[in-house]
Amino acid sequence: MALDPQEGLNASRxxxxxxxxxxxxxxxxxxxxxxxxxxxxxxxxxxxxxMLAMRVWRVDQAVFGTGRTAALRHVRLAAQWCGHDLESPGKATVGWLLDERTGGARLAAWLYAIALDNGFRPSGPNPYHAHANRAAAVPSTHHTSQRNTP
Structure with missing residues (x-):
């Protein structure tokens, strides 16, 4: 059974x-x-x-009144903080943002980027700081549990 191209076009519209x-x-x-x-x-x-095909930057504009440049920056930062390299942040969709495999990490990072742009300043360390720096700051239990015995 062949699909009618007109039906597809109508559905897309x-x-x-x-x-x-x-x-x-x-x-x-x-x-x-x-x-x-x-x-x-x-x-x-x-x-x-x-609805999953909506662009994230457009949602940012509608909900938070953000300009296009700032909205694209929020998407780019969220992707970077979650370890993704987006070729074009403008193509990121709500489906990408809400992907359940991330456990909400992309949504949280996007909201965090928006909050930082709007003047929110958290107390304490940056939760998206590089993993390498975090590992160096926390001593391993191996080194802290050894006793110096003569």
Missing amino acids: QASARRAAMLLRLYQLADMDGRQCLPTLIKACQCDTA
Whole structure:
């Protein structure tokens, strides 16, 4: 059975329209009660897989009012902090951001990048500091448990 190209085109257009409507809804929610934006987006992704194709930088703009350059920087930083090298941060999708194999690491890193840009300053060490520096700062139990015996 051959697929009708017109049906595929119509489905693609409908999915694009639903994504555009979701971005508009997120923009409106951000003005009213911003705390509902991400839960609304995640629920929409569970019900409609077309939402997973939304670009992360566009969600950043709709929810946080970020400019394009800053939104792309947030995606790039989140990817770097999670050990990924994205060729084009502008192509990162919500599906990439919410990939369950990361255990929420990409979402957390993206939100952290946004928070830092908005003036949040954590107390304590940077949680995304290089692993090599962390290993050098923590003494191994082998060296600390030995006793000096004559």
